[in-house]
Amino acid sequence: MDKAYTHKNIENTWYAEWLRKGYFHNQPDNRRPYSIVIPPPNITGSLHMGHALNNTLQDIMVRYKMMEGYNTVWIPGTDHAGIATQNVVEKQLAQEGLDRFKIGREKFIQRVWEWKQQSGDTIVNQLMKLGVACDWSRQRFTMDEGLSRAVKEVFVRLYNEGLIYRGEYIINWCPRCSTALSDLEVEHKEESGKLYYIVYPFAGQTGGITVATTRPETMLGDMAVAVHPDDPRYNNVIGRKLVIPIADREIPVIADHAVHSDFGTGAVKVTPAHDFDDFEMSKRHSLPSLQVIDPAGRMTAAAGKYQGMDRFKARTAILEKLQKLGVLAKADDYALSAGTCYRCGTVTEPMVSTQWFVKTKSLAAEAVRAVQEQRTRIIPQQWEKSYFEWMENIKDWCISRQIWWGHRIPAWYCDDCRQVTVAVEPPHACGHCGSVAIHQDEDVLDTWFSSALWPFSTLGWPDTTPELAYYYPTSILITAFDILFFWVARMMMMGLKFMGDVPFRDVYIHALVRDEFGKKMSKTKGNVIDPLVIIEKYGTDAFRFTLASMAAQGRDIKLSEQRITGYRNFINKLWNSTRFLMMKVTESGVTYPPRQDNEIPIDAWINEKLRVTATAVRDAIDNYRFNDAADVLYQFIWHEYCDWYLEMVKIASAASADTRPVANMLFVHDTIVRLLHPFTPFVTEEIYHILLGIPGQHEGQYDSIMRTHYPDPAHLERPDQKAARSTADIDTVIGIITKIRNIRAECNVPAASSVDLSFTGDSGKMAVTDTYAGYIAAMVHGKILPAPDGGQAVRGSAADHLDGLTIYVHLAGVIEPAAEIQRLSKEMGRLQTDLEKYKYKLSNDDFLKKAPQEVIEETKAVNEQMKERYEQLNASLQRMKDLLQ
């Protein structure tokens, strides 16, 4: 074994081996199922920290459940990311001087598939570096045949039920991607703009109304000016006509309750074609709408002389004109939130157009009920509120996209009767009039439409497969909150609708990974930490353990490399403890199976700590408290197993030929490695195989650690009375050793020099110092002398106290007493402040009257202990002072 753990070769080798052996593959059988579908990363992506965390947590769950005996399946895959992918390929075309219209739809789709073959699996390969136990034989892609069939099937069924409809409404439009977007695909960004006050004169009369707007360029499409019906300023002008200053067109003044009298001038221009509120208002007042901005973001013919001008340039031009006309009253600085395309960042344009929508109300109601009834649990629960809020205010979902890459809408229009035919299989003729002059809708569906089916489409739906029957509903969905609405909510709606049951029992929402300063990682900021670089440098296991240890519920993760280094060291510690173990095993000839044995006190002690740890780890994982699980393991392995147990085994095995401690150490080590496996799969597999080199009967002769059982505290030996006594004794010994080391260090005793020790105290404690004299002497570099006569304090010694025991460290001649005086004074000072708190508490009548009896008893007991200790320290202090005389 190498002196330091090196991850490099080990990781790739084992992952290949796992794949070769098919360990990640399962099929329905009579075991309990545990299933997860991966949140499909999109094919244009590459692995980032979010993926790393997300998949690490899923992998921990899958490996844990696998070792618990569940039939686990983790279905991986990718989504086709319609807009993003189309953008990538369009950029490629542009470099060749082409565009998609030049090569046509068919060729274009072909190009996208070609690109997908080359680059689409990048992220899949990167995921493998994380060690994920995905069943790659079940890998799916949202555009593959089966999933496409599911999409069509769902579309047709929803259409037939009237839950999908087509209509002319105002939607969000991205002029750059030239497609409609759903509400969710628009990100609102704070932008500093201006609020312009423009005077609209009355037609044929003097005077006018001043309106406030942030978008003067839309005024060419104004159809009215609205005021609040109860606004006294405008009472008498309702119904009168105004003239749009630069358009020479008359529009009415209307009254509508949606107008906020206290904003701007209390009068608002109404542009139905380019504003959501105005669109709604126009419906209420039967106003027509006039489109003045085209799909490319340029002014239309309706904009008169501004035709063809970019919408933002038109704004400037129109403002100049208004100024000249003297109707621009003023312009205030104003912070507005501009909608931008989540894929390309372009400011979106509200547009009236004909699109397909999903009627969401009834679907959402079901999805809400499922969570209310806890058929699906959202963890941490605080996210329920966001979920409910969004679901209860949900609007119809615009699902058509004016792009080519995606699932083409299965709707055909008849050139003769104008009716639409919706069908899974392409029809030969119009379903209404039988005409063969039909053509398919040009648009494709929102990518999230297919993602929403993921939990059942990946299991074979619409066919009734054994997988679907066995693995659905899936056990848990693990994801970040940023796609709670995009994805989780929609999967809930679709799962309930088409499977009649929730898509998952639990939803675990984890944190976002930020940089060490808490900023969101982004390429433009340059603060991105690349997971692959980290893996290369520190190893997957250290990286995964770091992520797990930082994955506290409800908090973002600020990742720093320092933290990763710390856990890299931890992996190395584990590695070296294995080296030590193997040395001892070879030396002693201990063989498998490892024997848990409580006969020897140090063994009883570590076994008990192990039992507590295993219990805590399981409990933590069961409750998705990954950081707790990681911390408990870290603490146990480093600070109990390595710091104390291994050190004591050294002493025990040096003193006697008894091999039982080594056998027990093997047992503990074997258990630790399995406890750790879900977190750090590679190093634990490697160690498992090293342990396989020890002769004897191994558990089932398995060839992978993931085929062994996860340690179950119920199967670990519970301490009997004797073992419990041993455990307590070792705790005492550790206390004694710590006190002595403290004195040594504080009094500057050179590490190389041995000190003389002696003890006085009650018979129980004296027996402990006697029994464990070997451990104490060795671990403090000291020599134990017989107890001083008559329990007299030893002259020239530093002393400390532990329960009924006084510990003397003979320092006469070794150091000067001043240091010891300082140490004692410091300790006494600390005690003093605590004692005062207790004194106050115990002199408080209310406390004595109202606090529970056991709390009072405990307080009194602790107070007594502290007082006694204080007295003892004081006595030691006096002795030291005498020494100075």
Add this chain to the structure above:
RNA sequence: AGGCGGAUAGCUCAGCUGGUAGAGCGCCACUCUUACACGGUGGAUGUCGCAGGUUCGAGCCCUGUUCCGCCUACCA
């Protein structure tokens, strides 16, 4: 505007149902003791954002308040 979360040791964070404030990293001192210097031993450090309140007792419960982050929203 509404909602959610955060504010605890120099840094990053734990602290479940209220009962003497914890970890990791960093820092200081000593130490290359035969698994590990990616190591060992010891140590220092907190008016638990602020102000009130409830309580015998509050980091934890209640009210208010200040910053910070995020989400949702049709005040043009």
